[in-house]
Amino acid sequence: MSLRGTSPERSSKITLMEDGVLVAPAPYSAPAAYYFPNVARMQAVEVLKGSSQIQYGPFTTGGAINFVSTEIPNSFQGExxxxxxxxxxxxxxxxxxxxxxxxxxxxxxxxxxxxxxxxxxxxxxxxxxxxxxxxxxxxxxxxxxxxxxxxxxxxxxxxxxxxxxxxxxxxxxxxxxxxxxxxxxxxxxxxxxxxxxxxxxxxxxxxxxxxxxxxxxxxxxxxxxxxDRVVSGVNTVGISDLLENPNDFPQAFSYITGSDSA
Structure with missing residues (x-):
């Protein structure tokens, strides 16, 4: 997600919180490391930008998003x-x-x-x-x-x-x-x-x-x-280059398709 034009790559430039506390795996060094709260169990989503998000960190340029988990009900409830x-x-x-x-x-x-x-x-x-x-x-x-x-x-x-x-x-x-x-x-x-x-x-x-x-x-x-890469003999090729030019690496391509497992 992106707020106010910040990078949208895995929400790496906004502050993510659950119930007011930082919830990213490593919020100060690797906030995009493959964890995101399950929104389907949330009671509300608060989007903070501009002056309202200055009190939150570590990223205050774009904004902050706070997921509010389901509160304890005042009387018996079940679903x-x-x-x-x-x-x-x-x-x-x-x-x-x-x-x-x-x-x-x-x-x-x-x-x-x-x-x-x-x-x-x-x-x-x-x-x-x-x-x-x-x-x-x-x-x-x-x-x-x-x-x-x-x-x-x-x-x-x-x-x-x-x-x-x-x-x-x-x-x-x-x-x-x-x-x-x-x-x-x-x-x-x-x-x-x-x-x-x-x-x-x-x-x-x-x-x-x-x-x-x-x-x-x-x-x-x-x-x-x-x-992420295939070793064929003395050559190593990344999967991106391999799929873009499979004819240049026939042996390596045969490995990933399963036609040859030698």
Whole structure:
């Protein structure tokens, strides 16, 4: 995403937050490192630009986007939503929660899965499987307390298993079968794990004076095994050059199509 003309490459030039805290894997050095919150589980999206985003960092040129996760409900609420589509695509969301005088909680689970729409030469998958779990618990003083205070703990976990690849097709093969995938991309796979712990204390001194303190920890692990070059004898060729000029590298091209595995 891009705000105010900044680079749109993987949202690398804007500040991304969830519930007011930085959520990119490495916000100060590698904010584009393959993690983005699942928007389908969010209650609201806040877009901040101009003077309103000066207080946020590390990137303040374009703006900031804050994803607001589902709040703990004031009374018992629960819902389950699910849909099914082409290529074995399913999206399921289940959540419930409740609040009492001095305590509240919510639990949320989301699953996105697809078998993929590309046809791989040989066995293997081209889809993805993503899970997202969020749990919240809050304790608070009585609503009529002189200084209303609350302490909320949020635990979030998500994982993704995607059979994705950087390997494309030659122009000739794309014109014939655009959804084909060469056998050389069979084992390409990305797995990610994201964990978040947030502890938020809120003290309301008056209607206009509220102090909020948040302690948080974000952890992100990524392992992407992907084909990016082919070694043929003493020669090494990148997949971009290989697909652009397959006739110049017949042996290497035979490796990625699976016609030769020597």
């Amino acid at each position: 389950i939503k699910s849909n099914y589509g082409s290529f074995g695509t399913t999206n399921t969301l289940a959540r419930f929660g409740d609040s009492y005088q001095n305590i509240g909680y919510s639990i949320e689970y989301m699953k996105n899965k697809s078998d993929g729409f590309k046809d791989l030469d040989g066995p293997g998958g081209t889809g993805f499987d993503r899970n997202d779990i969020v749990g919240k618990i809050r304790i608070n003083t009585n609503p009529d307390a002189k200084i209303y205070q609350s302490l909320e703990l949020k635990l979030q976990y998500s994982d993704e298993d995607s059979d994705e690849t950087y390997l494309g097709l030659t122009q000739e093969d794309f014109d014939k079968t655009p959804f084909r995938r060469y056998a050389g991309s069979q084992v390409d796979n990305m797995r990610t794990f994201h964990r978040q712990v947030m502890l938020t204390h809120m003290a309301e001194f008056t209607k206009n004076i509220v102090l909020t303190t948040t302690f948080y920890n974000n952890e992100f692990d990524r392992n992407w095994f992907k084909l």
